Amino acid sequence: MQVIEYPKKMQELSEQLRREGKILGLVPTMGALHEGHLSLLRRCRAENDLSVMSLFVNPAQFDRKDDLAAYPQDWEGDFKKAEAVGVDLVYAPTAGMMYPEGYQTYVEVEALTRRWEGASRPGHFRGVATVVAKLFTIVKPHQAYFGQKDYQQALVVQRMVQDLNLDLEVIILPIIREEDGLASSSRNWNLSPEERCAAPVLYKALQAAEARVRAGEQGAEAILERMREIIEAEPLAEIDYIACCHPMRLEPVERITESVVFLLAVWIGRTRLIDNALVEVPAQA
Numbered sequence: 001m002q003v004i005e006y007p008k009k010m011q012e013l014s015e016q017l018r019r020e021g022k023i024l025g026l027v028p029t030m031g032a033l034h035e036g037h038l039s040l041l042r043r044c045r046a047e048n049d050l051s052v053m054s055l056f057v058n059p060a061q062f063d064r065k066d067d068l069a070a071y072p073q074d075w076e077g078d079f080k081k082a083e084a085v086g087v088d089l090v091y092a093p094t095a096g097m098m099y100p101e102g103y104q105t106y107v108e109v110e111a112l113t114r115r116w117e118g119a120s121r122p123g124h125f126r127g128v129a130t131v132v133a134k135l136f137t138i139v140k141p142h143q144a145y146f147g148q149k150d151y152q153q154a155l156v157v158q159r160m161v162q163d164l165n166l167d168l169e170v171i172i173l174p175i176i177r178e179e180d181g182l183a184s185s186s187r188n189w190n191l192s193p194e195e196r197c198a199a200p201v202l203y204k205a206l207q208a209a210e211a212r213v214r215a216g217e218q219g220a221e222a223i224l225e226r227m228r229e230i231i232e233a234e235p236l237a238e239i240d241y242i243a244c245c246h247p248m249r250l251e252p253v254e255r256i257t258e259s260v261v262f263l264l265a266v267w268i269g270r271t272r273l274i275d276n277a278l279v280e281v282p283a284q285a
């Protein structure tokens with residue numbers, strides 16, 4: 001497994017591989033790899049001649065310095081895990097290489113980023129869209145893999161690719177969960193044992209919502225109220241937002257007559273976790 005640090009070197013290699021007719025896949029990550037990442041990496045490996053993982057904790061997408069400082073890091077473990085699933089190449093630049101002195105160009109996706117994560121974390125999606133656009137330009141993948149775990153992010157990336165006519169396919173893969181339903185996340189490393197026990201409450205709330213939609217309930221507010229009750233019953237949990245939305249536009253939905261996505265962000269102690277569930281509405285009898 002090759003590790004490349006310099007953007008120019010990565011770009012030259014990608015260009016050469018493309019000239020040789022190789023199909024390139026990219027999985028962007030911020031490291032501290034877990035089963036969620038590994039599912040994307042395995043799929044990337046299976047579907048491409050060469051699988052590239054980027055490993056870059058992108059300062060531009062953190063709205064709080066303390067959050068960036070607390071972000072878990074385990075490069076040695078990451079390299080081992082990446083190698084074990086057959087990653088061919090790791091692109092791991094420094095912040096200075098991605099944002100050298102004088103850097104001043106950013107990508108902004110508009111309406112889709114105004115709510116939810118975008119509202120709670122100002123500037124977050126500007127940082128995400130910018131770094132993903134740069135990674136696409138540097139690695140030049142034919143296909144790039146993202147997780148549904150970061151639902152709004154996946155839509156933002158798809159939108160950017162469409163709007164900027166970027167020549168690649170974005171593939172979104174399902175959420176990988178721990179045995180008790182907690183969505184795998186690098187941030188789970190920061191949970192104390194007590195907080196770790198409390199964290200599956202996000203999934204419990206999503207499951208309750210899903211069950212009620214499947215049972216034919218249409219009123220979003222009543223379902224959201226039930227989700228709040230479930231989460232508020234957990235003393236270590238504090239809700240940032242819970243929403244029932246249109247699955248593509250992410251606008252709030254009041255009456256559930258078509259597929260919806262439930263999005264939530266919840267603080268468990270000092271760690272902020274996000275999760276979501278895309279729910280199909282049963283056909284009317």
Ligand code: AMP
Nearest residue numbers: 029030031036146147149150175176184
């Ligand atoms: P991150 O390192 O957190 O930026 O995540 C890198 C990629 O892995 C993103 O596309 C995430 O959506 C995806 N990802 C993170 N957690 C999961 C999960 N539990 N299941 C599936 N994909 C995930």
